[in-house]
Amino acid sequence: MELSGWGRYPRIEGKLSAPRSAEGIAALLRNGPVIARGMGRAYGDAAIGPHAISTRHLTHMIAFDETTGQLVAEAGVTLKDILSAFLPRGWFLSVTPGTQFVSLGGAIASDVHGKNHHSEGSFGTFVDWFDLMGPDGRVTRCSRDENTDLFHWTLGGMGLTGIVLRAAIRLKRVESGWIRQTTIAAPDLDAALDAFERTYSATYSMAWIDCAATGSAMGRSLVMNGEHATLAELPPAKRAKPFAARGHLSPRVPVDFPGFALNPWSIRAFNQLYWTKGRLSAGTALVGWEPFFYPLDAIRDWNRIYGRRGFMQFQCVVPLESRAEGLRAILRAISDSGAGSFLAVLKRFGPQDSRLSFPMEGYTLALDFPVNRRSLDLMPRLDAITADHGGRFYLAKDSRISAQTLRRTDPRWADFAAMRRDSGLAASFASAQSERLDT
């Protein structure tokens, strides 16, 4: 069948199996290389390949410790499942990406990050252990104390070390489902970077950046900070039901938009509107956890906005020291090309000490582009700028960088590839992405 990631580009012919047990998975490992697939929310080709193994039947929660907040669950359990079960009891995810529709296994394989990366780290920081099925079907418990190499190669290892069957993660206590959000309107890039540095102590921070703005407005952003609201900070009506903060899941994008729906003019108009609205409402407000963490989850199947040809996300990080020049060069290349990104996000990363994970101390920029000639011409230029400034790329989003670009920007992957060859992992676990990037 046809397989693709969330960006619906590329699409390839592959097999998709959905075994119901660990034994079922082990049986499939004998028939050539496989790649685990959770919710299919990796944007590009990370979770597709000749044979993808869906974890959609591995959905049991196994144990929860009320004293430590440690949850043990199977790999196919989603972050949405976890929040549905535990937020009403006062627990939240320690780290969450911008969608709840990802699986636990996927979050580990991509070592996802969230708005609190600078303050609390990546998803892997809160993973106590996981059980990993290797090439021979044997299951290995990996943690910071046992099988540590495998543990660290798996966080951010894009599913190429084996299949995560179950994991133990730590949740964090919250008093409510509300977030105290502060919005700062930054009229240009320097102001945006300055706002991030000034508010570094905020638990959560990210910015929507208008990459259609040019000239003196280039890089204008709405920087949004947030803190979990305590009970005392809620008005009495909300205090009575502190976890009842919910948005609505709807509407659904019913059809693929035609290719012309997203064009430089509509993108510019959207961004202008968003900026004007955001600037007028700058300040502090109480918002529900869903609109704060998962604004796009409110529009199901939003990937269809980009039409049948799909879209690509470009997400890079540039190190702290070259943030201003690096980001400016990227924004200039985008505006020079006439391409625009409908949704663009800027975020400050804190330090990250891990074997393969994407984040590094600096700034990450994420941009969506429809798949067309102009975008495909532009993106290698953005790759080169990122590389020249010492940055690197997020493979959970990637569908197109070259193996050379990966080697140049992130030498860690050469060690990983060698490890995979030597240990026999390469013969058993492969995705379209690992073949493209020669990892």
Add this chain to the structure above:
Amino acid sequence: MTPTLLILGATSDVARACAHRYAREGYDLMLAGRDPEALEPEAQDLRLRHGRIVTCHAFDALDTAGFAGFLDGLPHLPDSVICAVGAMGDQTESQIDPAAAARVMRANYEGPALILGLLAQKMQARDHGVLIGISSVAGDRGRASNYVYGSAKAGFTAFLSGLRNRLAKTGVQVITVKPGFVATRMTEGMDLNPRLTALPEEVAEAIWQAQRHKRDVIYVRRIWRAVMTIIRLLPEVIFKRTRL
């Protein structure tokens, strides 16, 4: 008082979806199946997700002699019961092997009917309860492709209809569910029309809504009512030549 639901045949995908749906409504659960140990991971998942009390019980639909003991062993008489017991069997095998055919008939008719009959007695004495039988569209008219299974389901449908008739003036509600195709372990790998095929969660939702709105007979996807009405109305001279 917390309401309770007993699920008979709790390992099936539909049963599992029902367990989650009712737990979400605040029901404590009794899961019954041939291998109660195999039900334990499901039970634990339900406890963690919904914070409800969930117990597991051994129940074999073919062991009719053990039914009374099974009911006595339950912590208490449940408020609602969903009977999700059933086995499609293999039609070709059922045609040539009477023992195989008998197993299909017993698993889809005898066992489900007798256990619900016993539960009906107890619920009638209490004057309160909901009995939900998962039957099948296959019972609406016998077809060459699965008439052994279908005839057993037809019997079960008729049994539920009679039970409902008998208990209509009591506090006991009887619901017949005809799911149509459902994407489950049982149908995995079959080439089913997606418009006619419901997800287990859809079946669970329909069942909960049927209980809530005191419905009698439900098809899960509305299209099945139309499809089966046409199939039932076809004159036998035409029907016997069809390949449905």
